[in-house]
Amino acid sequence: xxxxxIIERINAFLVDxxxxxxxxxxxxxNLRETLGLDSLDYVDLVVIIESNFGFKVVAEDFINIHxxxxxxxxxxxxxxxxxxx
Amino acid sequence: MSxxxxxxxxxxxxxxxxxxxxxxxxxxxxxxxxxxEGKSGIGMDLERKAWGYRSGLTGVVKKPELxxxxxxxxxxxxxxxxxxAYMATLEAMKNAKMxxxxxxxxxxxxxxxxxxxAKAVSEAIDTIRLKKDTTLLGSGSIFQSMNCTVTMNLSxxxxxxxxxxxxSAACASGSHSLGLAYLMIKWGLQKHIICGxxxxxxxFAFGSFDGLSAFSIRENEPTKASRPFDKDRDGLIPSxxxxxxxxxxxxxxxxxxxxxxxxxxxxxxxxxxxxxxxxNVDGQVRSLxxxxxxxxxxxxxxxxxxxxxxxxPGGDLAEATAINEVFAESKPLVSSTKSMxxxxxxxxxxxxxxxxxxxxxNNFVAPNINFENPDEASAKLxxxxxxxxxxxxxxxxxxxxxxxxxxxxxxxxxx
Numbered sequence: 491x492x493x494x495x496i497i498e499r500i501n502a503f504l505v506d507x508x509x510x511x512x513x514x515x516x517x518x519x520n521l522r523e524t525l526g527l528d529s530l531d532y533v534d535l536v537v538i539i540e541s542n543f544g545f546k547v548v549a550e551d552f553i554n555i556h557x558x559x560x561x562x563x564x565x566x567x568x569x570x571x572x573x574x575x
Numbered sequence: 576m577s578x579x580x581x582x583x584x585x586x587x588x589x590x591x592x593x594x595x596x597x598x599x600x601x602x603x604x605x606x607x608x609x610x611x612e613g614k615s616g617i618g619m620d621l622e623r624k625a626w627g628y629r630s631g632l633t634g635v636v637k638k639p640e641l642x643x644x645x646x647x648x649x650x651x652x653x654x655x656x657x658x659x660a661y662m663a664t665l666e667a668m669k670n671a672k673m674x675x676x677x678x679x680x681x682x683x684x685x686x687x688x689x690x691x692x693a694k695a696v697s698e699a700i701d702t703i704r705l706k707k708d709t710t711l712l713g714s715g716s717i718f719q720s721m722n723c724t725v726t727m728n729l730s731x732x733x734x735x736x737x738x739x740x741x742x743s744a745a746c747a748s749g750s751h752s753l754g755l756a757y758l759m760i761k762w763g764l765q766k767h768i769i770c771g772x773x774x775x776x777x778x779f780a781f782g783s784f785d786g787l788s789a790f791s792i793r794e795n796e797p798t799k800a801s802r803p804f805d806k807d808r809d810g811l812i813p814s815x816x817x818x819x820x821x822x823x824x825x826x827x828x829x830x831x832x833x834x835x836x837x838x839x840x841x842x843x844x845x846x847x848x849x850x851x852x853x854x855n856v857d858g859q860v861r862s863l864x865x866x867x868x869x870x871x872x873x874x875x876x877x878x879x880x881x882x883x884x885x886x887x888p889g890g891d892l893a894e895a896t897a898i899n900e901v902f903a904e905s906k907p908l909v910s911s912t913k914s915m916x917x918x919x920x921x922x923x924x925x926x927x928x929x930x931x932x933x934x935x936x937n938n939f940v941a942p943n944i945n946f947e948n949p950d951e952a953s954a955k956l957x958x959x960x961x962x963x964x965x966x967x968x969x970x971x972x973x974x975x976x977x978x979x980x981x982x983x984x985x986x987x988x989x990x
Contacts, residue, residue: 509647533710534714534715536710540711546711
């Protein structure tokens with residue numbers, strides 16, 4: 491899966507499942523503030539990443555994810571690691 | 576009555592809003608039409624047969640589409656029955672002229688009947704077994720799985736600030752929710768309470784009940800399968816949805832300019848103290864008499880009885896005997912709307928008040944469809960075989976549940 495495909499898939503489920511306005515998604519925007527995430531929403535983010543990309547996010551990984559770009563990069567790395575394994 | 580109760584307030588309690596989501600329709604108008612036409616809401620669920628059910632008969636209830644009405648956070652906590660309850664409550668609050676801005680500034684409570692959330696629980700356990708990871712259940716599972724799923728979710732969605740809990744009393748859950756709301760308002764502890772009953776409709780919910788051979792197997796004639804009081808009845812048909820009623824003090828309703836639809840005047844209850852699933856005439860008679868005493872009425876004052884009768888051989892026999900014991904002289908019209916809806920279980924005690932209210936408002940008694948030949952006990956009752964145009968001033972509704980829990984409510988027209 492290319493990085494562009496990963497970004498496209500992430501944006502699609504954020505719009506569909508998290509009901510965020512597509513126009514508000516941009517790489518430099520703050521993920522938590524834009525999506526209005528609370529502690530329960532992070533659990534759902536874990537579920538949706540697992541169902542879309544086949545890996546489980548651990549809670550600590552979210553500490554370093556601030557922007558959408560951070561999120562895309564994190565998922566991209568994990569998908570690449572999984573492919574390597 | 577205890578000395579304590581003599582000293583406290585005795586407010587009049589009125590109904591100001593109704594809402595329904597059932598196999599007879601998803602609005603008050605649609606359900607009124609179905610009741611008047613004697614239309615059955617029963618069909619077949621072939622998935623149940625594939626699962627090994629003895630009977631695939633079920634009430635056919637439409638699933639609401641909530642995307643676009645509720646935001647994601649609100650939606651994902653709703654179990655199937657809580658979705659029905661949300662739709663019924665939305666309708667009831669609208670009819671009661673209770674808008675969100677008023678609700679946020681006032682102490683509105685919720686007491687709702689529900690006694691299972693089997694689908695949510697079963698699916699969660701399947702996911703844990705498959706994934707070996709509880710996080711992957713997502714955040715909504717817990718709020719769907721608990722028995723209080725309806726009150727937990729609706730109190731949050733509607734921003735309710737009053738009493739807030741669920742009544743689990745088997746097939747009398749909905750009726751007891753109204754009874755308790757009535758007592759709390761009567762005694763001055765609350766002014767406005769949303770109450771009702773909800774019931775999930777899916778293969779997860781009814782397997783154990785099917786296993787008792789409690790369901791009708793007249794699968795070749797679904798609309799004729801539910802036949803309360805008929806001598807050829809062979810069991811009940813599980814059904815569901817949700818019904819909501821807004822109860823409040825008369826003073827509160829007047830102050831708000833709310834439509835006053837009727838008054839709750841009597842609540843009777845009892846426990847059989849006997850078998851876990853068999854009915855008991857004595858327990859039912861005590862519940863009926865307690866409701867009449869509470870209302871200050873006698874048997875002859877009751878114009879219509881909405882019977883609990885579910886179409887099981889033993890249950891209907893006991894209820895016909897109990898009704899005849901109390902109402903032998905006055906012989907009010909009796910019908911079981913379960914002949915059309917099937918048994919709405921945790922919801923039934925509330926939905927049958929809604930159905931009876933619609934009859935009262937539109938001057939008719941809905942038929943006990945499929946009542947063709949009486950048995951020895953039902954022959955003594957005045958059962959409405961067909962739709963009967965009639966003024967109803969006072970009606971009584973029975974609900975009885977496993978464990979021997981009994982509830983009778985009496986509702987009176989406001990004149």
